[in-house]
Amino acid sequence: MAHLSYDQTGVGRPAASRFNQPWLLIVPSLVLALFIISYPIFNIVYQSVHDVSRFGAIRGFNGLQNFYDVFSDPVFIGSVRRTLVWTACVVGGTVLLSVPVALVLNQDFYGRGVARTIVMLPWSVSLTMTAVVWRWAFNDDYGMVNVTLQRLGLINGAIHWLARPEIAFPVEIGIGILVSIPFTVTILLGGLSSVPADIYEAARIEGASAWQQFRKLTLPLLRPFVNMAILLNVIYVFNSFPIIWVMTQGGPDEGTHILVTYLYELGFRLGRPGQAAAVSLIMLVMLFVFTVIYLRLQPKQGGE
Structure with missing residues (x-):
């Protein structure tokens, strides 16, 4: 049986929902922030392992060649x-x-x-x-x-x-x-x-x-x-x-x-x-x- 917690009105509610509520409130902003951050990072990682023209056209996969050229x-x-x-x-x-x-x-x-x-x-x-x-x-x-x-x-x-x-x-x-x-x-x-x-x-x-x-x-x-x-x-x-x-x-x-x-x-x-x-x-x-x-x-x- 789930434990109940009581708010100021005396109405009981499951303790689990009381602890999950803050996470539910910030989930939309977290999803938006992860999308805004993750997409540019994914795009940069994708370009770093491909041969890219000066106009941004992807020519083909070249592995770690870009990193080798940079370090050399x-x-x-x-x-x-x-x-x-x-x-x-x-x-x-x-x-x-x-x-x-x-x-x-x-x-x-x-x-x-x-x-x-x-x-x-x-x-x-x-x-x-x-x-x-x-x-x-x-x-x-x-x-x-x-x-x-x-x-x-x-x-x-x-x-x-x-x-x-x-x-x-x-x-x-x-x-x-x-x-x-x-x-x-x-x-x-x-x-x-x-x-x-x-x-x-x-x-x-x-x-x-x-x-x-x-x-x-x-x-x-x-x-x-x-x-x-x-x-x-x-x-x-x-x-x-x-x-x-x-x-x-x-x-x-x-x-x-x-x-x-x-x-x-x-x-x-x-x-x-x-x-x-x-x-x-x-x-x-x-x-x-x-x-x-x-x-x-x-x-x-x-x-x-």
Whole structure:
């Protein structure tokens, strides 16, 4: 005999239906989400194992030839290495700079609202337009950066910032950090606003210095929000396309390509949709592996 549970009206209903009801409510959205996600993935997998013309016509099955061609391309190997460097440097630099900025903006001072608005302002501008502005700023002849450095007497002649990959790529990393700070600061400010002020008052009474308060109180309490910022920024930065493509289009000499710009060039410039689909799957696997590692670390952090 099925066990009965009683609602507020006193009417009994089977316990099984009580537990199944939430699943029944979300089944339509789950089915729609699975369809939206699974169909593009199936299409990419299908193209990655077929010979595809530049116009998208399927010519025939070629197995893993697209993956073999991609892995044998030295530009792809360099793009993987630069993608890891790009993601690690941008995310790491963003978090390191965003923590002190968030701590300052969390303080109560005159003009805090204006300061927060200025910090958040780059977030309201299109990333493509931001990249265009910075490309003008680093122009060899009339760029703001060269003109300013020359007027300050720091350089004698124009520096070709975007003409050499060993200079252009660090410049793009710096811009990536700059445009990622507003979003990260927003997450950290949300975390800081949830920290009770009483614990800092107690710590000051006990004689804790500002550094001890930061290391023993702020960082541990802020850690879940830092983890969230790292996860979201890794996914966002790993797939970030506009900055590098607008500023250098992967050049010069293919020296600033990351995987997403390399994929775009394969699919739309070189007319190799099959290889582009293979690169898409490789990127998906890389992000999936990172997500699995992150989720496996979460219970340990929660236990601590």
